[in-house]
Amino acid sequence: MSQFLEKTCTLRFFYALLLVIPLHLHSQNKEGEKYEYFDLVRPKFDGKLAYETTDYVAQYWRVPGNTGFNNSVKWIAKELEKAGYVLESKADANDRLTYRIESRPMKDPTWEPVSARLEFLGQTDPILVSTSNRNMTYLNAASTPTEGITAEVVPIGAKEDIPNLDLKNKVVFMEFGLNGIYQELLDKGVLGVLTYNNPTYLQPEKNITSIQFRSLPPQTNTKFWGIALSFGAKERLKSAFKRGEMMVKVNIQTKIYEAEELTVIANIKGSKKPSERLVFSAHIQEPGANDNASGVGVQLEMASVAANLINSGQIDCERTMTFLWGDEISSTHRYIQEDKTRAQGIKWGISLDMVGENTDITGGSFLIEKMPDPSAIWTRGNDKHTEWGGEVLSLKDMTPHYLNDFIIHNFRQQGEFANWEVNTNPFEGGSDHTPFLKADIPGLLLWHFTDQFYHTDNDRIDKVSQKTLQNVGTAALASGLQLVNADEKTALWILSILEKESFERLENEFKQSQTAIEKGSNFKFEKQILSAWEEWYKKAYGSVIDIDDSPKTKSAIAQKQSDLKSYYNKLIGRLKNQ
Secondary structure, three states, rough: OHHHHHHOOHHHHHHHHHHHHHHHHHHOOOOOOOOOHHHHHOOOOOOOOOOOOHHHHHHHOOOOOHHHHHHHHHHHHHHHHHHEEEEEHHHHOOEEEEEEEEEEEEEOOEEEEEEEEEEEEOOOOOEEEOOOOOOOOOOOOOOOOOOEEEEEEEEEEEEHHHHOOOOOOEEEEOOOOOOOOOHHHOOOOOOEEEEEEOOOHHOOOOOOOOOOEEOOOOOOOOEEEEOOHHHHHHHHHHHHHHHOOOOOEEEEEEEEEEEEEEEEEEEEEOOEEEEEEEEEEEEOOOOEEOOEEHHHHHHHHHHHHHHHHHOOOOOOOOEEEEEEEEOOOHHHHHHHHHHHHHHHHHEEEEEEEOOOOOOOHHHEEEEEOOOOOOOOOOOOOOOOOOOOOOOOHHHHHHOOOOOHHHHHHHHHHHHHHHHHEEEEEOOOOOOHHHHHHHHHEEEEEEEEEEOOOEOOOOHHHEOHHHHHHHHHHHHHHHHHHHHHHHHHHHHHHHHHHHHHHHHHHHHHHHHHHHHHHHHOOOOHHHHHHHHHHHHHHHHHHHHHHHOOOOOOHHHHHHEEEEEEEHHHHHHHHHHHHO
């Protein structure tokens, strides 16, 4: 950048401006960046409660209404009370720390696995048994008779083969999922299915015992079941088929029963602006340790540490801080939709999902999934989607806001402090941040990916790092406390972060466009990318007014928007003349 900026006197001005920005930030470190939030949280957040909670919750196969889900709710409530939260029905007007457990009827019955065994007829060595592979039974699968069933297995190579096969009272083996063929199999009289379709990012040929859990529609009027296979079990079956062994014995026992869905909501009531709030959300359901017992645990320790800081008088919450535990996406969606007045006061939403990983074992990295910005349209340079993947967005999908860079900045501060790797990914969706965004509330995701044990029965407590739980929880809580206490100084500090990040982004995108034009791209297309980023950051600057609308903040926003526009114009001029 510096060689370009030194070419004219005007451009030297912008070069000087960029040099001033870090100095300005340095001068703000003590007060503007409010490091006291980290200084207060770090000594108290050791990750112990987060780890113990993760370990407890991870023992259960959890779906709303079942034993594991409800016991996890009881654990959360018990620890909240230890921390000083009062059940809302027993609280009085002076109790700022409260919690409640919401209960609501479920449309479908709940489900939980009891036992499962798959073996070849006449052999004592099972192919799979649930004590070793607890994900082998399809979610919502019905039970077989208590003595099990013996049936012929029919391998199916392609979905198109199904109409021509006699499958009545048979078991079907497929190396693909049930999408689009479930009802057809029911109509053909199939007893159940054996399926294998582990994605490559799970490294199935290395992790040969891993089974990624699969699900059926609720089995309220059928006796259909499914068994998902590990790579090792799949290979063993195929070898047996070649020898003509086609008879298996299957014994699956599950519980399907009526239940109510529970959601836990804890609040630290704001002292000055109680109707404005930050909502942290972590889902309880799913069978894994990292996914998402870790989110449950980190959020619980965050609530506990925050309560300790409030009760000891070390800090205040001027706005309300809310912690929500429930069913992924649906609980967060309901919280936003069921009370329109409450929803209007939600200023920020942060989802904790898969936040405890020992990345030396699981792979991947800790990630902050950004709110939709132009990297979700033009993914290039250091921006990369995970193997989860994301659809290409459009300009109308953009959500310019300071929350992205604010959270990224704070987490990188913790990363530098703890020698902990922090990365980002463009928006992909699929967790509790999406209901916030759909309601036009700023929301982002804290998570890990790629994880070679994602959604498998090898996602156990030995893949969880207490240090990671500590780092995520410390940075999330320190950031949350800063937001709920944000004032004019905070607004001006966030503007300085945005200023630095926006100039760096435009510079990096400019370099990307330079290279692209050299390789045959055209100026008009590349200008569109730079223009999208300039517009995104211009609006992100403007969003700071929701923290503070004082004349000083408004003036600073206008000045920084003008500086950004000038810098953008210089870059575009340079690109055009390339």
